[in-house]
Amino acid sequence: MVKIFIDPGHGGTDPGAVGNGLQEKNLTLQISTRIRDMLVNEFNDVSVLMSRTGDQTLSLTQRTNAANAWGADFLLSVHINAGGGTGYEDFIYPGVGAPTTTYQNLIHEEIMKLVNFRDRGKKTANFHMLRESNMPALLTENGFIDNAEDAAKLKSASFIENIARGHVNGMVRSFGLTRKTSTVYHTVVSGDTVYSLSQRYGSTVQQIRDWNNLDSNYTIVVGQVLLVAGGPSSLTNATKAAQGNLQTDSIVDYLNSINKDSTYANREKLAKQHGINNYSGTAAQNTQLLNKLRK
Numbered sequence: 001m002v003k004i005f006i007d008p009g010h011g012g013t014d015p016g017a018v019g020n021g022l023q024e025k026n027l028t029l030q031i032s033t034r035i036r037d038m039l040v041n042e043f044n045d046v047s048v049l050m051s052r053t054g055d056q057t058l059s060l061t062q063r064t065n066a067a068n069a070w071g072a073d074f075l076l077s078v079h080i081n082a083g084g085g086t087g088y089e090d091f092i093y094p095g096v097g098a099p100t101t102t103y104q105n106l107i108h109e110e111i112m113k114l115v116n117f118r119d120r121g122k123k124t125a126n127f128h129m130l131r132e133s134n135m136p137a138l139l140t141e142n143g144f145i146d147n148a149e150d151a152a153k154l155k156s157a158s159f160i161e162n163i164a165r166g167h168v169n170g171m172v173r174s175f176g177l178t179r180k181t182s183t184v185y186h187t188v189v190s191g192d193t194v195y196s197l198s199q200r201y202g203s204t205v206q207q208i209r210d211w212n213n214l215d216s217n218y219t220i221v222v223g224q225v226l227l228v229a230g231g232p233s234s235l236t237n238a239t240k241a242a243q244g245n246l247q248t249d250s251i252v253d254y255l256n257s258i259n260k261d262s263t264y265a266n267r268e269k270l271a272k273q274h275g276i277n278n279y280s281g282t283a284a285q286n287t288q289l290l291n292k293l294r295k
């Protein structure tokens, strides 16, 4: 279990930097909350504690005390910059070596891949959060709130999402985190076959992605089962409703499990649609039809 302490900078009576209608304390909380949710929902064996989950006032000492008492493996402090610059930079304590430098390298690299900010570089500073923490620590400064261009980016939900994802991707590499996987039974809504679904929507995989709001970070394999890497929490009722009974060898039970008409007349119709001629309800034909519907 990797224990990651996330510290959204500022909060409560301390708004941090302000500018262009934005307050640093709100942005740091948004970014930190998304980082926590991504880590916990999508990855195995990672535990996250946040210094604050709401708009609380906390001293710097309270923050590092909490991380030290918990025995975190890593401390991440999230901030927004101000003072007339532009872009992204991050800090570790001066003079520390690996693994802190490795974490900084990986997280910096992953953030710069996803986030369209000027790269201000990997830096060191004698900050409280870096000095008083007992574990490797990184402080990130995600754009300048008093720069109109940076602030416009920070107002975009997808930009915030990319900042969070960059941090997460860097920590995944730093700590070798593995994705949760879950099995989602295939396939169809209202008894449509995957084939007809493909025709209707262009791509079954794309349709499944759309239902579940899954981006390209998720691997989807269409077959008798769908393997969705990312965990059950990312699945909506849409796919749950589409689950068929995979345990059964009975075409009737299978059709019932997807709320589809299982009468002889309808099975005859489905058989015809799937190229099974002269359907008479034999066991062999039923098995053939079941396999085609599950394909």
Ligand SMILES: [Zn+2]
Residues within 6 Å of the ligand: 009, 010, 016, 017, 024, 079, 080
């Ligand atoms: Zn700050």
